[in-house]
Amino acid sequence: MLDQSGLEILSRDECLTLLATGRVGRIVFTAGGLPAVEPVKFVCERGALWFPAQTGTDLLGAAEDGVVAFEADEFDAGLSGGWWVTVLGRAVVAEGCDLPRRRPDLSWPEFAEDAQCVRLPIEVVSGRRVKR
């Protein structure tokens, strides 16, 4: 099925399969009343996206504060083909999560020491595929 722009609409299953291959995405939130966006390295496990956020950052504040969006994408070198998936969900700080220790590579440099683990349940998911 195609959307208004002629792009292929991906099913929920297709989106989840693509998310499982993703390694970096962007968290979209509101900071000081304005739209904000920040890249994160993430894993997709147990019906949720998981990523670290450091104490005191806007990103962690957003994760404690309600609905956030997430986007991951991948395009070929010529940008004529590719896909993107967006997720909408209510993020929570996952207390006792061992992700920062288990996967220190998910933190950007110098980030790990004070990182908390955020869990974003995959509530609403949508995606598009661009074909050559």
Place this chain on the structure above:
Amino acid sequence: MLDQSGLEILSRDECLTLLATGRVGRIVFTAGGLPAVEPVKFVCERGALWFPAQTGTDLLGAAEDGVVAFEADEFDAGLSGGWWVTVLGRAVVAEGCDLPRRRPDLSWPEFAEDAQCVRLPIEVVSGRRVKR
């Protein structure tokens, strides 16, 4: 200078230089009261980002409706180094803009016919560099 997460804060000039090398970014807006995000191919010219948006889409609606954010990034294969830049500005539909005709490659497939040109002035810009 480093931010709270230990990431290097980029100057405005560094951000603009990186944006000039970018080809794909993500527009962050609000649709139906919820955060939304959509990738676009863009050019950075004359102090603004320019991208096509098709008539009738949420993306074009957002561009007619106020402040939007934009993000572009690039990471090395191991995700241990890279950069991202975010822009905040008041988008407008640029009437009479020849971009959709001049650069049809900026549209995703089947997108070009009905595309309008959106101009996002680079008002607030910020960026980070991640070093190995």
